[in-house]
Amino acid sequence: MKYTDGNNCFVYIDHDEGTINQVSLELLTEAKHLMKRLKAPEKVVAIWLGTFTDDILKMLGDYGADHIITCEREDLNQYDVMKHTTVISEMIDAYHPQSMLIGGTVKGRELAPRISARVHTGLTADATQIDLDGETHHLAITRPAFGGNLYATIITPDHFPQMATIRPGVFEAKTFGHTSLPTQETFQYDKALHSPIEVMAIEEKDTKRTNIADAKLIVSAGRGVKNCLNLVSDVAAHLNGEVASSRALVDGGIMSKNHQVGQTGHTVRPSLYIACGISGAVQHTAGMDKSDTIIAINTDENAPIFDVADLGIVGDAQAILKQLQKQLDA
């Protein structure tokens, strides 16, 4: 849609029956930082579909929401791409937000493009950085392009809202010590909503899933250590950390997909990330370069992983891990 008079930044709150997905809090925080940088700060508006409570109001406020627009219908408690597209597009028509951020989860990546097509606006996928273009309201959204070999900064100059999806973990969720609760407004949508898509069954996945996304310390394995993964896990266990991996090992069927760090895997930001035998392709570093501290071990002194490392060691990871094991045991 063409720009009219709106200005706020909408953040879609992804939730399962009231349990908020962390990525939405990360986006609220980032949106707050962005809006504060404007000469005349604008509001961060959280968009909530489904049953709403005061606890949710407070929580969204804590993480940066100034205002909340709700559409409290029970038939919106469960995410449905068709219903959610309709209601959110109607909200966009009614409020003319400047921009809208949506978490880059499976849901978000299914929903956001559908909305952008309906309201005729631009959508940038998998933003890794969001800036203001000069001092204007325009967002300059940076994302990896060409499989991460290049970065591109994208703008949506003439259409609104300027939309972006952002993967979990790219931004940090922080609470703002605030004095007043956010304001709330109800978006009245009374028309019948029906979706042709019917949910027949939901299976929770294996609970054994790793939680590398929340880990404080990660020892990560690449193709260079594929023959000594037991050493990697042993050292990780000694350091109270989790094991992660590059995609090379996932594609090779050696590690499961939920261990994968990178553009098409998890984004992690542990206090310490130890990369063993990982070359450091941009697709990999896109998922770990925000770690507080990075140690890289690689036999190739020109490996790009050293470009992001705080401590770079040129050497055989297997031998070094063995030594680490020995010294940790001592």
Place this chain on the structure above:
Amino acid sequence: MNIAVLVKQVPDTTEIKIDKETGALIRKGIPTITNPDDLTGVELALQLKETYGGNIHAFTMGPSSAKNMLRELYARGIDEATLLSDKAFAGSDTWATSHILASALKKHAFDLVIAGRQAIDGDTAQVGPQVAEFLKIPHVSYVDRVIDYNDGMLKVKKNEEHRMLTLNLPTPALITVLDEAAKPRYMNMFDIFRRSHLPLNQLTCDDLDVSLADIGIKGSPTKVKKTFNKSATQKQPKQTLNPEQAARTILDFIEAKGGQS
């Protein structure tokens, strides 16, 4: 079951090199491939056809070199292929691309449209859902498996982060597929020889009901402001150490950083 498959020819990104001096992409001599998720889509279509009958029609928007890809898909067993190619399409973002693809699809009656989850060059996973919206049909992204097709209802498994959903949706519908959905078969020499000369359909802007204002660079809501190569400066000098020293250095480093968690 009549199926449209959306396929894109992409540079083989594992082969992409960056010019260290200019930071630009070296495109010369980079081989192109059929986008991997799209090959999954083609294979899934072939399997559905084997079970439910019907016709498979592949669509691609791209330069005329994409004909080679379409010939390969003929060899794999699709029934019809259409190339959408026009100078006016160049520079289209996902919105404009989807608009163009949808206007070509509208000329036919399909039960199912299959797109890949994402293209390895654009990497947006947006075109499938946007095409579905332009066609005003329901869609499901991240389909891991098609379970069955009965009375016009398609039953699929969708793979979310922490759960698997079984969904029923009426056709016509669009799905975007993950590589788990089907494993592309090997082509046999006989088919390559026999089928790759089948005629290709070619459409240009004039054949479609699209306005110049909605396609190409001009019709794309998003614009690329700049591209850059992030292989920035090295943070710290590298050290070459023997394993024992290396292990010690690492442990000292961890300690200095405040110890392990």
